[in-house]
Amino acid sequence: MGILYDYEDVVLIGKLRSQGLAYYKPEFQQQPKPPDVFLLKFWCYHDRKGLLHDVTEVLCELELTIKRVKVSTAPDGRVMDLFSSQTPDVKPIRTSEGHNANPKNELHTKKRQEDTIHRLKAVLGDAMMSVEIELAGPEVTACSQGSSFLPPAITEEIFSLELPNERSNGSAASNSLSVTMDNSLSPSHTLIQIICQDHKGLIYDIMRTLKDYKSRLACDASGWEEDSDPNKRNALSSRLRMELFRPLRVAVRSRGPDTELLVANPVELSGRGRPLVFYDITLALKLLNIQIFSVEIARHMIQDREWEVYRILLDEGDGFCVSRNKIEEGVRKKLMGWE
Known part of the structure; x- marks a missing residue:
């Protein structure tokens, strides 16, 4: 198990856009x-x-x-x-002979x-008998987008957007998380100071939150105005605290007579999901000596946000004796990089 420690990260951002903190979705962009x-x-x-982790x-x-x-x-x-798998979204790099020097997206070719x-x-x-690879039809591609409905018990338990200090059972982790903004150190920028427990993807979570709010990162010496609107600063501070306190949602629950592991993460406005989530899930279950019966990966719109949701039914065959709390703890620690 790794050492848990406080992590301080300082980010300079420019003026928050005048249209506020609403999410931006281009309507006419091709x-x-x-x-x-x-x-x-x-x-x-x-x-x-x-086996599933090794393939993953x-x-x-x-x-x-x-x-x-x-x-x-x-x-x-x-x-x-x-497996329904998507090739990486990369552009071909052509050599002088016309060959693609970056064939990662060429799974349709025989060589790949x-x-x-x-x-x-x-x-x-x-153990392997046979393997087949074929291009999926539009009906299979459409299945990766889940329905807009999940059982209310799941949405209420997993997708709450309450801040840690608004919950009656606040934890030590939430109490040690702070986000402060200061306009006094620079005439043209707002300084954001974040103190929180370290986790895998911390910088990613900070950057995706700022990007989705259309905050301009200070990358040069241009004279952007500082943000003086306290409502905007408070809204961004609250969102950062929530995203860093719960960057992923993990729960183990009953699904009929079976045990289901549910993991969810927000999708960026660009459409990208969090990297390597399924890899970490399958690795955690492998280390816990738990087999997987079935997996459903889909995206759902919940509370005006898109989420990538992993619903995994566990194989509770002979000898299954791992408690639900231990499963949830093991998966969460692996996803957060705490062991």
Whole structure:
């Protein structure tokens, strides 16, 4: 387990935009063509703990974004895993001969598919029976966008936007988090000082919050005016505190007779989700010696924000004896980089 410590980060930002802190969504900007989505289907002779994480690790190394996962186990013990994966959104880099020197988004080519299959075989070994890779149709691509409805019990428990000091059961972590703004140190900028517990992706969480609020980062010596509107400063301060206190939502709950692990993270306005979330989830479950029965990854609009939601049913077969509190703690610590 790593050492927990306070972390102080200082960010200079320019004047907050006059239209306030509302999220900005361009209406008339032409959207680029979305990256291709591919289906990776493979059969294994038998299941084992950590299999899903090992496959996820290979796909992450190949920079493929996992959009959806389906795990099925046949009565004879064979396992069929179906991954819906998206190629990275990168532009081709052409050599003088016309070849693409950056083939990460070329999963449709035979060479790229053969390389992917070779990497999977190296991880799965003799357990793998077959692998198929094909371009997904529009109906599969549409499935990655979840419905706008989740059970009320989930939305109330997981997606609350209350600040830590507004809760009756405030924790020590929330009490040690502070965000202060100062206009006295610079005639043209607002200084933001953040003191909080360190976690994986701390700078990312600060920057995505500022970016989504359209705050201008001070990157040169131009004379931007400082922000003197206390309402805007208070709103941004509250949002930063909430985002840093709960950058991810983790819960273990009942889903009918089964146990479900639920993890959610906000999606940036650019449409990008938080990197490596599924990788950390599967690694945490592998370390806890827990197998995964099924996975659903989808995006939902909740309280005017888009969330990426992971709903994972756990395999509670013979010998399953890990408490829900231990599962939630193990997954949260891995996601936050606390061990």
